[in-house]
Amino acid sequence: MTTSPAITVLEKDLNSHGGVFCPSPLAQMPIWNHHPKVFLDVSTTGQATCAYCGTRYVLSWGPADQHPSA
Numbered sequence: 001m002t003t004s005p006a007i008t009v010l011e012k013d014l015n016s017h018g019g020v021f022c023p024s025p026l027a028q029m030p031i032w033n034h035h036p037k038v039f040l041d042v043s044t045t046g047q048a049t050c051a052y053c054g055t056r057y058v059l060s061w062g063p064a065d066q067h068p069s070a
C-alpha cells in the first residue's frame with residue numbers, strides 16, 4: 001500500500017465536532033475511490049487517517065503553521 005498524500009485542513013474546515021468527514025472535497029479523490037462517509041477527529045492529535053482510503057488529514061493551525069507543542 002502506497003502512502004497517500006496528506007491533506008491540510010484549516011480550523012475553518014473543521015465541523016462543529018472538531019473534525020472532518022471523508023470523503024472530503026478537500027481531498028480531490030476520484031469518484032471510484034469514494035466510500036461511506038466517516039468522521040475523522042483531527043482536533044485531538046492534529047491529524048487523522050481515513051481507515052477506508054488512507055487519506056491523511058493534517059490540521060494546520062495557521063499561515064505560519066504554529067503548533068501548540070513541538
Ligand SMILES: [Zn+2]
Pocket residue numbers: 022023035050051052053054055
Ligand atoms: Zn477516506
